[in-house]
Amino acid sequence: MSQILVLKEKSNERLLFQDLYYVHKPVSVKTSVTEAVCDLCKKGLEDGLSVTAISTDKKTRLCCDNHFPK
C-alpha cells in the first residue's frame, strides 16, 4: 500500500491518496504421479495386465487381473 498526503497551502484541505493492491503469490501445487500397479504383485500395464481399483471400507486397492477378487 502506498499513501500520499497532499497539504494545500491556501486552504486547510488535506488530501490523502491511497493505493491498495493485493499481492498474489503464485500457489504451487504438489502432485505426484505413479503408475497404477497391483498392490499384491506390483505388476501393471507394462506387464500386460489391466489394473482395477477396488474400494473397500477405508482404502482403495489396486488389483491386477490375477488378483482381482471373484
Ligand SMILES: [Zn+2]
Ligand atoms: Zn496382482
